[in-house]
Each structure stands twice: as structure tokens, then as C-alpha cells.
Amino acid sequence: MLKIDHLTKRYGDKLAVDDLSLHIASGEIYGFIGHNGAGKTTTLKSAVGILQFDTGSITIDGIDLKDDPLSCKAKLAYIPDNPDLYDFMSGIKYLNFIADIFGVDPTERTQRIRTLADRLGLTEDLAQPISAYSHGMKQKLALIAAWIHAPKLILMDEPFVGLDPRASHLLKQMMREHCDQGGAIFFSTHVLEVAEKLCDKVAIIQQGQLIRSGTMEEVKGDDSLEEVFLELEAESC
Amino acid sequence: MLKALIKKQIAESMIRTFQRGTVNSSGKANRKRRLRENGTMIIMVIAAVYLAAMFTFFSVVLCRELLSVDLGWLYYLFASGAAIIFGTFGSVFSTCFTLYMAKDNDLLLSMPIPIRDVILSRLFSVYLMSMLYSGLVAIPAVIVGWILGGISFPKCVGGLVLVLLLSLIVTGLSCLLGWVVAKLSQRLKNRSFLTVLIALSFLGLYYYIYFQIMSRVENLLALVILLGGNIRNSAYVIYVFGMIGEGHWLGMLCWTAGVLLILGLIWLVLQKTFLSLSTATPTPKRAVYREKIGRRRSVSSALLRREWNRFASSANYMLNCGMPLLLLLGFGGYMLFGGRKLVRTMSIVLGHVRGAVPVMLCAACCMLGGMVDISTPSVSLEGRSLWQLQCLPITPWQALRAKLSLHLNLTILPVLFCSTVLMYLPQGSTTTIQRALIVTISLLNTVFFALFGLFLGLKLPNFSWTNEIVPIKQSLSVFIAIFSGIGLSMAFGGFFVLFGWRIGTTLWMSIFAVFYLVADIALYLWIRGPGSRRFTAL
Numbered sequence: 224m225l226k227i228d229h230l231t232k233r234y235g236d237k238l239a240v241d242d243l244s245l246h247i248a249s250g251e252i253y254g255f256i257g258h259n260g261a262g263k264t265t266t267l268k269s270a271v272g273i274l275q276f277d278t279g280s281i282t283i284d285g286i287d288l289k290d291d292p293l294s295c296k297a298k299l300a301y302i303p304d305n306p307d308l309y310d311f312m313s314g315i316k317y318l319n320f321i322a323d324i325f326g327v328d329p330t331e332r333t334q335r336i337r338t339l340a341d342r343l344g345l346t347e348d349l350a351q352p353i354s355a356y357s358h359g360m361k362q363k364l365a366l367i368a369a370w371i372h373a374p375k376l377i378l379m380d381e382p383f384v385g386l387d388p389r390a391s392h393l394l395k396q397m398m399r400e401h402c403d404q405g406g407a408i409f410f411s412t413h414v415l416e417v418a419e420k421l422c423d424k425v426a427i428i429q430q431g432q433l434i435r436s437g438t439m440e441e442v443k444g445d446d447s448l449e450e451v452f453l454e455l456e457a458e459s460c
Numbered sequence: 461m462l463k464a465l466i467k468k469q470i471a472e473s474m475i476r477t478f479q480r481g482t483v484n485s486s487g488k489a490n491r492k493r494r495l496r497e498n499g500t501m502i503i504m505v506i507a508a509v510y511l512a513a514m515f516t517f518f519s520v521v522l523c524r525e526l527l528s529v530d531l532g533w534l535y536y537l538f539a540s541g542a543a544i545i546f547g548t549f550g551s552v553f554s555t556c557f558t559l560y561m562a563k564d565n566d567l568l569l570s571m572p573i574p575i576r577d578v579i580l581s582r583l584f585s586v587y588l589m590s591m592l593y594s595g596l597v598a599i600p601a602v603i604v605g606w607i608l609g610g611i612s613f614p615k616c617v618g619g620l621v622l623v624l625l626l627s628l629i630v631t632g633l634s635c636l637l638g639w640v641v642a643k644l645s646q647r648l649k650n651r652s653f654l655t656v657l658i659a660l661s662f663l664g665l666y667y668y669i670y671f672q673i674m675s676r677v678e679n680l681l682a683l684v685i686l687l688g689g690n691i692r693n694s695a696y697v698i699y700v701f702g703m704i705g706e707g708h709w710l711g712m713l714c715w716t717a718g719v720l721l722i723l724g725l726i727w728l729v730l731q732k733t734f735l736s737l738s739t740a741t742p743t744p745k746r747a748v749y750r751e752k753i754g755r756r757r758s759v760s761s762a763l764l765r766r767e768w769n770r771f772a773s774s775a776n777y778m779l780n781c782g783m784p785l786l787l788l789l790g791f792g793g794y795m796l797f798g799g800r801k802l803v804r805t806m807s808i809v810l811g812h813v814r815g816a817v818p819v820m821l822c823a824a825c826c827m828l829g830g831m832v833d834i835s836t837p838s839v840s841l842e843g844r845s846l847w848q849l850q851c852l853p854i855t856p857w858q859a860l861r862a863k864l865s866l867h868l869n870l871t872i873l874p875v876l877f878c879s880t881v882l883m884y885l886p887q888g889s890t891t892t893i894q895r896a897l898i899v900t901i902s903l904l905n906t907v908f909f910a911l912f913g914l915f916l917g918l919k920l921p922n923f924s925w926t927n928e929i930v931p932i933k934q935s936l937s938v939f940i941a942i943f944s945g946i947g948l949s950m951a952f953g954g955f956f957v958l959f960g961w962r963i964g965t966t967l968w969m970s971i972f973a974v975f976y977l978v979a980d981i982a983l984y985l986w987i988r989g990p991g992s993r994r995f996t997a998l
Contacts, residue, residue, distance in 0.1 A: 273850040275997055296853035307844035309766070311773035313747065319754060323762035324852050329753045337751060350747035352773075 224249045224376050224407035225270060230279035232265050239265040241431040242279070247409050247424070249375075250402050254422035255411040256452060262431040263411040264304065267378050270409070271301040284375055297325065300369035304380040304411075306361045310354040314345065314364050317353060318371060325372035332371060339367040342393055358385040366394065370401075377401065379410035383417060395421055419448040427455060461573060465581030500936050507943050508596065515542075515597050519604035532609050536705030537698060539601035540626055547594030547630035548637065553776055555586045556638035557929045564926060565738040579734050583631070590630035598623045605705055614707025621712045622704045628719050635726050641775075642737055759854055763862035764869075770841060771834065771866060777841070780933050784831035785874050791828060792878035799885045807887075813957050815965030818890050821882040822898040822969065823953030826905040829875045830945025835867040836913035836938050839995070840922045840931035846998060856992035860914060864987075867910040875906045890965075897969040904976035905949070911983035913941045918991050921998055 225247040232240040240262040247253045257263050268274040270281055272292045281288040283295040309317055315336070322332040340346040343363040353361065362385045369377055377398075383391050398408050398421065412418050418425055419439065425448070426436035434455055435442050443451045519539060526535040559582045568578050602619035609615070700711040757765065771777050795802065803817060810816040842849065849859045879902035883895045916937035925931055932938065952972055960968040 268847075271851045273847055293853045293855065296851060299851075301847075301851045303847055305844075307847070309770070309845055309848070311770045312766070315749060316769065320762055320766055321852075323757040324759055324854060326756070326759075329756050333751060333753045346749060348749070350749035 224251075224284055225378075225409055226280075226282045227266070227270060228280045228282075230266065230269060230276055230281065232262075232269055232274065232276045238431050240269070240276070243428070243431070243433050244279075245409075245426055245433070245436065247376075247407050249405050249407050251407050251423045252398055252402050252421055253407070253409045254418035254425040255409065255428065256413075256415065256418060256425060256448075257411075257428035258456065261428045263428060264380055265431075266428070267301070267380050267409070267411060271299060271378055272296055273301075298374060299376040299378060300372070300374040302362075302365045302369050302377075302379045302382055304384065306365035308353050308356075308361055308364060308368075310352070313352050314349040314356070317364065318349070318368055321368045322371050327372050335371050335373075336367065339370055342397075343367065343390055359387055359390065362386055363390060366397070370397065375406055377406065377408045377410075379408070381412060382410055383412065383414055391417075415447075415449045415452060419443070427452060429455065462577045462580055465568075465573070465577055466584050469581050469585040503936065503940060507939060510943065510947070511596050512600050516600040516604060518542075519601040520608070523601075523604050523608045527609055532605065532706050533699060533702030533708075535605060535609075535702075536601070536622060537702035539598060539605075539705075540622065540701065543594040543597035543601070543626045544630060544633070546597050547590050547626065548633045550593035551586065551589040551630065551634045552637045553641070553779065554589055554929050554933065555634035556641045557776070557927045558582055558585050558589075559635065559638055560642035560734075560737050562738075562927060569735070569739065575735055576731065579730055583635075583730075586634060587627065587631050590634055591627040594626045594630045595623060598626045602705065609706075612707060614709065615705070616707075618704050618707040618712060621716065625704070625715055625719055628723060632719070632723050632726050635730065639729075639733070639737070759858060760862065760865075763854070763858060764865050767838065767862045767866040770838075771870075774928060774932070776929050776932050777834075777837070781834045781837065781938075782832065782870065784828050785870060787831075788825070788828045788871075788874035788878045791824070792874070792881045795878070795885060796881045799881065803885045803887070810957070813961050815889065815894075815961060816957060817886045818894045818898055818965060819956045819960070819969060820953050821885060822879070822901050823949045825875065825879045825882055825898070825902045826952060827946055827949035828878070829871060829902060829906045830909045830949055831942060832867070832871045832906075832909065833913050833938055833941045833945070834870060835863050835910045836917050836941040837931040837935065838863040838866070838914070839917035839998075840925070840935060840937070841928065843923050843925060843928075843931075846923060850996065850998075856995040857988055860918075860987055860992060860995060863917075864910050864914055867913065868907065871906050871910065872903065875902050879903070893966055894969060897966070897973055901952075901969060901973050901976060904973060904980060907980050908976050908983070909941065909945055911980060911987060912944065913937075914987055915983055915991065916941055918987070918994050923998070 225245070227243060227245040230240050230243045231238070243262070243266060245253070245266075255263050255266070265274060269276045270283075270288070272288055272295065281295075284298050286294050286298075288295045309320075312320065318336055319332070322329075327335075336349070337346070340349060343366065345360065345363050345367065348356070348360060353364065356364065362382070366382075369379075382394060386394060395417070398410075402408055402423075422439060424436070424438050425442050427434050427442070435451075439448070442448070446454075519535075522538055523532075523535050526532065526538075559579075562582070565578075569575070602623055606615060606619060700708065701715055703711045704715060771782070803821070806817050806820060810820065876899070879899040882902075883898045886895070920935065920937040920940075922931055922935055956965075956968050
């Protein structure tokens with residue numbers, strides 16, 4: 224579903240991502256772990272077409288991101304670490320805007336909004352302006368917006384930050400359901416326990432370089448993910 | 461503590477003006493940034509000189525007339541009125557967002573900083589803004605008064621006191637009006653539209669009172685000339701204010717004491733209300749969500765609607781960038797009913813310049829149309845939510861076209877109305893081609909400034925603002941857009957009077973029409989090509 228080959232991205236003289244390669248298949252929840260500034264967000268933003276990368280290639284469902292960015296973007300949804308949504312819109316206007324852009328049928332979108340907003344407990348607040356939302360509510364709205372057009376691939380940057388325990392639990396369920404239906408999820412997180420329980424595969428990035436990746440068992444063996452992560456950090460220091 | 465806060469305010473102002481949204485530390489980027497900063501400084505100096513020159517010109521005309529009838533105090537009074545209007549209107553909304561609705565209020569209030577210091581640092585910023593705006597009118601006026609009216613020690617002190625008092629009066633007025641706007645905007649549901657309405661009402665009321673006072677003073681002046689003067693009894697306080705510029709010591713003392721007393725009262729009110737106002741959560745009536753199946757919009761329509769939602773949700777955006785739309789309609793309406801008289805007067809005044817009337821009418825319409833700058837801040841207004849447009853399956857051109865469309869949709873009709881009215885006004889030798897050119901140039905000028913604004917927005921973006929007033933009003937791109945609008949139309953009319961009439965009205969207008977057409981095409985091609993690529997890379 225998502226294939227990143229030899230991705231390299233520089234900010235001026237600083238190498239943010241260095242020759243990174245990853246392959247996320249349909250049905251997989253892929254966790255992306257690394258310390259602050261390791262290059263996780265840069266990789267995610269490059270994969271959704273927000274950042275222009277220097278070398279390498281990214282393909283989504285077989286389509287090259289550089290060759291046909293619109294077709295790629297139509298297949299994915301992205302939630303950044305801090306969802307700065309349109310404060311000047313109400314929740315429902317925002318969802319309708321996203322649905323219009325992705326060409327979601329009005330009946331279908333209404334049904335999806337009903338289901339997702341009810342699940343996340345946001346229905347009552349949909350008519351409120353987003354400027355009045357808390358961080359968690361914005362996060363929930365961003366989740367509904369991501370799911371509203373039934374994307375094949377969902378990329379999320381720290382999706383659990385700001386969510387209450389119930390919403391976190393629901394998000395995990397939604398992620399699993401999405402992958403069970405043939406979708407794929409690639410997300411970054413600092414919560415290693417969540418990654419360990421939720422992910423089918425995991426990648427650890429350090430100073431822009433991929434230092435370990437594979438199935439959870441391959442990466443952590445008999446240890447906990449936290450132990451492996453800290454060990455790898457110590458080795459590189 | 462206070463020093464650190466003031467430093468922060470100054471740093472914020474510098475960032476507003478100079479910083480772009482992206483940070484790059486490479487040597488090439490640093491050189492580019494330095495170049496841009498120097499360019500910005502030069503442009504700002506040119507704009508300040510341009511404004512000061514304009515006000516100096518008006519001051520010279522006014523001062524000569526009034527000094528000839530020994531009414532120097534009235535000259536200072538007129539200049540002060542203009543400085544207060546310019547200063548207050550220029551800074552009231554900035555004050556509202558700097559003082560009461562700044563986004564870092566919560567952060568600062570959570571720190572061990574006395575509230576008094578937070579208010580003082582914010583007031584420092586407001587004062588600088590008031591000083592800048594009022595000073596642009598007051599300082600040239602005082603200097604002209606010294607040059608034409610003769611300079612003495614009392615007049616010198618009086619001039620300086622006048623400049624200082626005007627900046628304080630503007631600060632006080634801005635604080636009061638900003639407080640009212642902030643207070644009302646928290647309680648209203650459709651607060652952006654109502655804030656616009658309230659702001660326009662204030663402005664209307666202010667102008668009404670100002671002109672009432674002025675007409676009263678003018679009437680009294682006639683009585684002074686005829687009856688030997690009892691003006692001091694009828695409008696003594698106003699008279700004394702005007703006398704400050706003439707070096708009237710008692711006037712300086714009384715007005716300084718009065719202004720300081722009022723500012724003291726404002727300070728007390730601020731200290732009492734600042735905390736509750738700056739930390740209040742807006743409490744408009746809660747909207748209830750009712751599920752309904754809407755219609756599916758096209759991508760273009762959805763993007764245009766998004767731009768409209770942004771425009772309509774911000775009183776700042778509507779007032780600062782859309783106000784000339786009302787001026788266009790107002791001017792068109794006025795000319796529809798009272799234009800003939802004005803055109804006759806213009807014909808007499810410009811009698812020695814053959815064919816000047818259609819050019820001047822067209823220049824007036826172009827000036828108002830060029831002052832609409834909706835498209836200019838639209839790129840920077842994306843702010844931290846820019847990522848959304850970049851990861852949606854839309855082309856950059858679709859996003860930029862929506863910004864252009866909003867500008868044009870809102871501007872074309874008022875411009876068409878105004879120019880059509882103006883087209884029928886000139887009498888005598890004005891040809892059909894010249895009449896058609898009034899409309900054509902006005903429309904091409906509108907398209908030009910929509911495209912030019914977007915071009916500036918793409919070239920000079922700023923996504924790191926904490927207050928929307930920054931991209932809307934205080935950014936370099938908006939600055940350039942507005943002054944280009946005024947400058948280009950003044951060049952169109954002014955150069956015709958100076959030398960353009962020699963080649964004839966039709967040819968002069970045709971040259972400008974061709975210029976606008978070529979510039980429109982060039983800008984359109986730039987935005988579709990390099991501009992779109994630039995938008996993707998922001």
C-alpha cells in the first residue's frame with residue numbers, strides 16, 4: 224500500500240531523513256518510533272505530499288507520489304500531531320468540506336458522520352465552531368474527517384495525544400477495523416506500550432536513519448519494545 | 461520583568477514585518493533573508509516618506525490659507541482631527557487584538573508576572589502603533605506650521621506637546637473602542653458581522669461628530685470675522701487645543717492634565733477588567749446540530765465556500781480588506797445622484813487640462829478598487845492549517861483560484877456599478893471610446909490587484925502569526941498592495957495632468973488599459989506556473 228524507497232530529505236544543511244526505506248502492506252498497522260527530531264514527522268509529511276523530498280521514491284497503492292500526487296492523495300488521509308483545523312468553520316461544515324473535496328456522496332457522508340460522531344461522542348458539538356473545541360475534540364473531528372472518505376491508507380502523527388481514555392480505546396478499535404477491511408495504517412507514537420499491543424509491524428528511526436524494522440516479534444524478540452528502543456538509543460550514543 | 465515583556469512585544473512586531481513562515485539555516489537562505497529584510501526596510505521607509513509627503517502637501521495648502529487670515533490655531537485643530545481619525549482607525553482593531561485578545565495571554569498570565577506588567581507591555585505596543593499612525597499626520601503638520609508660521613520657543617514646545625498629546629489621545633481612544641469591540645465580540649453569535657457593523661457605526665458616528673464640530677467652528681469663524689470674535693466663549697476647549705500648536709502655555713498645561721487624567725481613568729478600568737476580559741471564553745448561544753442530507757458541491761465550489769467562510773468569520777478581514785467595497789458602492793451612489801455637480805466643479809478646476817475629467821473619474825474608481833486587498837493576506841491566513849490544502853487531492857492552482865475568485869466575486873460588481881455610473885457623467889467632448897475605457901480600465905485594474913495581491917501573498921508569506929491582524933493588516937505584502945493601489949491610480953491621474961494630456965485622453969487611457977491587460981496576463985501565468993509550485997513548497 225505504501226512503499227518508501229531510499230527517501231532522503233534535507234533542511235538546508237541538516238539531513239532530516241537519510242536513505243529510509245519502508246513497505247507497508249494492506250491490512251497492516253505499522254508503528255513508527257523514534258526520539259524527538261528523529262525524522263518521523265518529516266517522513267510522514269513526505270509520504271502525504273506535504274513536503275518535497277530530495278531523493279528516493281514514494282508509491283501509494285502502486286502510484287508514484289511525484290508522478291501523480293492527486294491520485295495518491297485521493298487514496299489517503301493524514302492527521303498531524305497538532306490538528307490545526309479551520310477555526311472559522313463549524314465541525315459539520317468542516318466535515319462537509321472534506322467530503323466535498325473527496326467527492327463523497329451526501330447520503331453516504333451523512334451516514335458515516337452519524338456513525339463516527341456517535342462513536343466518538345461528538346454529535347452534540349458538530350454545530351459548534353471549531354474555535355470553541357478543545358484539543359481532544361479537534362483530534363476527534365480530525366479522525367472523523369480522516370475516515371469520512373474511506374481512504375485505503377491512513378497516516379497519523381501521534382494520534383493518541385490529547386484523546387481521553389475512551390476515545391483512545393475507540394481509535395485503536397477503528398484502526399484495527401480499518402486494517403481488517405483491507406486498509407493500512409502508518410502512525411508515529413511515543414507510547415511504546417500502545418505500539419507493542421497494536422502494531423503488526425514497527426520501525427525505529429534515529430537521526431533520520433532506519434535502525435530496525437519488521438514484525439513486532441522480529442524487532443523486540445523476547446524483550447519489551449521499550450527495552451529494545453532504549454537499548455538501541457544507548458548503543459548509538 | 462517589564463523590560464523582558466516589552467522586548468517580547470518588540471520582537472513580535474519585528475517578526476510580523478520581517479519573518480517568513482519557513483525557517484532555513486543555510487548560508488544562501490540567510491543571505492536571502494538579509495536581502496529581504498533590507499528590502500522590507502527600504503519599502504517601509506519609502507511608504508512612510510510617501511505618506512508623510514502626502515500629508516505635508518495637504519498641510520502646506522491648509523496652513524497657507526488659514527495663516528493668511530490669522531487662524532493658525534484652526535490649522536492645528538484640523539491637523540489634529542485628521543491625526544486622530546487616521547490614528548484611531550489605523551490602530552483600534554490592532555489594539556483590540558494586541559491588548560485584550562492576544563493568543564499568548566494565557567501563557568503570560570500563567571507565569572509569575574504581575575498583571576500590571578502584562579498590561580503595560582501591551583500598552584507600550586499600542587502606544588507605538590498610535591504614535592506611528594498619528595505621527596505620520598501630526599509631525600509633518602507641525603513642521604509645516606513652524607516653517608510657514610515662523611518658529612519660536614513656545615511654538616516649538618507647543619508643537620512637540622501637540623504630537624505627544626495626539627499619540628496619547630489616539631492610544632486612549634483605541635483602548636476604549638478596542639475594549640468595546642472585545643467585550644461585544646465575546647457575547648454575540650454572528651460576531652464578525654456585528655463587529656463590522658459596530659465598527660462602521662463608530663466610524664460613522666466619529667465622522668459625524670467631527671464634521672459637526674468642524675462646521676460649528678467654521679460657522680463661528682465667520683462670526684469671528686464679522687463680529688469681532690466670540691469664538692473663545694463658544695468653543696473654548698477646542699480653540700485652546702488648536703492654540704497648543706501656537707505655543708499657548710495654559711492650553712498645553714490644561715490639555716496635558718486633562719489627557720493624563722483620562723488616561724489614568726482608562727488605566728484604572730483596564731486594571732480592573734483586563735483579567736476577566738482577556739481570559740473570558742466566548743459564550744454565544746449554543747448551536748444545535750440537526751442532521752440533514754445536503755447537496756454535494758464540486759471541488760471549486762467547496763474551496764470557494766471555504767474562502768468565503770474565512771472572510772465572513774473575521775471582522776478584521778472584512779473591515780481591513782473589504783471596506784473599500786462599501787466605499788465603491790458609496791462613491792457610486794453619491795455620483796449617481798450628485799455626480800453632475802462634482803463633475804462640473806472638476807471641469808472648472810481642471811479646465812486647463814483638456815480631457816482630464818474621464819481620466820480622473822476612472823482613476824478614482826481604480827483607486828477604490830485597488831484598495832480592496834482580499835487576496836493579499838489569503839495565503840498567510842492559512843497559517844498553521846496550511847497542511848490541509850497540501851495533503852488534499854487538489855492542485856495548488858485550484859486552491860489559489862478559490863482565493864482569486866473570492867476577491868473578484870466580491871469586487872467586480874461594485875466596480876462595475878461605480879464605473880458604469882462614472883461612465884455616463886462626463887459631458888462635452890468625452891467620446892464613447894473614452895466612456896467604455898473607464899469601465900474597461902476599472903475592471904482590468906480590479907483583476908490586476910486580485911492577481912497582484914495573490915502574487916505578493918505567495919512571495920511574502922507569513923505563517924507564524926499569533927494574531928490574525930498580523931497577516932491582514934501589518935504584513936509587508938498588504939502594505940505594498942495598498943500603496944500600489946493608491947500609487948498606480950495616482951500615477952494614472954496625476955501624470956495625465958502633468959504631461960499625459962499632450963498625447964490625448966483616448967491614447968493615455970488605452971496605454972493604461974494595455975498595461976493592465978499585459979500585467980494581468982503575466983501575473984496570471986506566474987500564479988498558474990511558478991506561483992503554484994511555490995504554494996506547494998511553502
